[in-house]
Amino acid sequence: MNDLNLKEKQSEFSFKISKKKDSCFPLMRSGTITTPHGDIQTPAFIPVATRATIKGVSPEIMRSIGAQALLANAYHLRLRPGENILDSAGGLGKFMNWNGPTFTDSGGFQVMSLGVGFKKVVAMSVQENSTSGNLLSKKKQQLAFIDQDGVTFKSHLDGSSLRFTPEISLEVQHAIGADIMFAFDELTTLFHTRDYQIESLKTRTHPWSVRSLQAHAELTRKRADKPYQALFAVLQGANFEDLRRQTSQYLSNVEVEGLDFDGFGIGGALEKERLGDIISWCTTELNSAGAEDKPRHLLGISAVSDLFLGVENGVDTFDCVSPAREARNGALYTPSGRINVKNAKYRADFTPVYDQCDCYTCANYTKSYLAHLIKSGEMFGATLATIHNERFILRLVDDIRESIQTGNYQEFKADFFARAE
Numbered sequence: 168m169n170d171l172n173l174k175e176k177q178s179e180f181s182f183k184i185s186k187k188k189d190s191c192f193p194l195m196r197s198g199t200i201t202t203p204h205g206d207i208q209t210p211a212f213i214p215v216a217t218r219a220t221i222k223g224v225s226p227e228i229m230r231s232i233g234a235q236a237l238l239a240n241a242y243h244l245r246l247r248p249g250e251n252i253l254d255s256a257g258g259l260g261k262f263m264n265w266n267g268p269t270f271t272d273s274g275g276f277q278v279m280s281l282g283v284g285f286k287k288v289v290a291m292s293v294q295e296n297s298t299s300g301n302l303l304s305k306k307k308q309q310l311a312f313i314d315q316d317g318v319t320f321k322s323h324l325d326g327s328s329l330r331f332t333p334e335i336s337l338e339v340q341h342a343i344g345a346d347i348m349f350a351f352d353e354l355t356t357l358f359h360t361r362d363y364q365i366e367s368l369k370t371r372t373h374p375w376s377v378r379s380l381q382a383h384a385e386l387t388r389k390r391a392d393k394p395y396q397a398l399f400a401v402l403q404g405a406n407f408e409d410l411r412r413q414t415s416q417y418l419s420n421v422e423v424e425g426l427d428f429d430g431f432g433i434g435g436a437l438e439k440e441r442l443g444d445i446i447s448w449c450t451t452e453l454n455s456a457g458a459e460d461k462p463r464h465l466l467g468i469s470a471v472s473d474l475f476l477g478v479e480n481g482v483d484t485f486d487c488v489s490p491a492r493e494a495r496n497g498a499l500y501t502p503s504g505r506i507n508v509k510n511a512k513y514r515a516d517f518t519p520v521y522d523q524c525d526c527y528t529c530a531n532y533t534k535s536y537l538a539h540l541i542k543s544g545e546m547f548g549a550t551l552a553t554i555h556n557e558r559f560i561l562r563l564v565d566d567i568r569e570s571i572q573t574g575n576y577q578e579f580k581a582d583f584f585a586r587a588e
């Protein structure tokens with residue numbers, strides 16, 4: 168086992184760029200990620216199956232509406248059912264009957280969402296609060312405590328204490344068995360000072376990323392009979408151009424026993440208005456460091472316009488909880504924007520959510536019926552609404568990908584935003 172050639176094992180995962188060099192958007196590209204459980208055509212939208220399920224929708228339906236891969240949450244799966252159950256089942260995909268590639272995040276996001284407790288990454292607004300180094304959300308009790316070695320969580324299920332370090336995160340993620348994993352990092356917020364961001368990178372995110380890669384190399388050796396699991400480093404640095412550039416250079420050059428990071432997540436605190444700039448600082452630097460042919464994942468986008476900004480600046484995959492979460496509240500996507508189907512004007516509207524949509528929901532059900540189900544708290548309403556929203560985003564990203572491949576991206580984008588007005 169110990170003479171396993173890690174570099175050779177790593178080649179079970181690859182990324183091939185098939186189309187790039189748009190005159191207007193030189194960072195934009197389209198390609199294919201190959202994993203042991205199948206390919207992902209990029210750019211791709213990766214629906215979020217936090218607890219190994221898209222609430223109310225089967226993996227078979229997700230596949231039929233065009234999902235190529237799903238992303239689950241290592242922290243939640245560690246709490247319940249426990250990573251060993253997934254390992255015994257043959258990994259996340261087998262466990263949930265998803266016949267395709269999977270992602271897991273590292274648990275790092277919970278450092279922020281349970282620790283300092285602010286909103287989802289790109290939805291942050293700098294106006295909201297002050298500048299202290301270690302702020303707490305007013306609404307939540309602090310459930311995560313950071314030290315230089317890792318993070319201690321208080322379980323939100325039973326209050327028991329739960330430790331995450333880079334080594335533990337990688338052990339959990341290897342046991343869960345997703346094709347793409349993320350290194351354990353500290354997700355800072357926009358409310359942390361520049362000094363805190365620098366300290367976080369230097370004393371936590373960078374060393375933790377190296378330790379994640381070391382643990383990954385060891386576990387890959389130890390579990391040599393398992394399919395290769397790719398590890399992405401996460402680029403932090405908030406809104407600071409120099410920090411984003413430095414971390415991109417640094418993490419694209421890290422190597423342990425011949426293994427380097429298979430790809431990169433762009434994460435952390437970023438101001439929505441500067442999303443395009445922040446992504447381009449990272450991707451430009453990755454290109455110049457010789458990591459152009461490694462996939463980039465934008466962690467947790469919040470709006471449809473983020474997809475366009477991401478693609479234009481060289482992002483290959485995206486995840487977002489919004490389509491499902493908003494669907495359950497009755498907010499449904501259409502080309503002219505989001506409608507709330509619970510609104511009185513839809514009560515007797517016997518047309519589909521969007522007449523050009525090819526989803527099961529729009530083919531068979533009306534806004535009136537959906538409004539009734541969602542207002543009554545019927546499970547079927549959440550299922551139908553989620554199918555529509557997930558299909559809407561998946562199809563949009565499919566169309567974006569096709570337009571890049573055929574060289575019509577700019578026309579497609581102009582059309583899309585013209586319809587949105």
Ligand SMILES: [Zn+2]
Binds near residue numbers: 521526
């Ligand atoms: Zn639909």
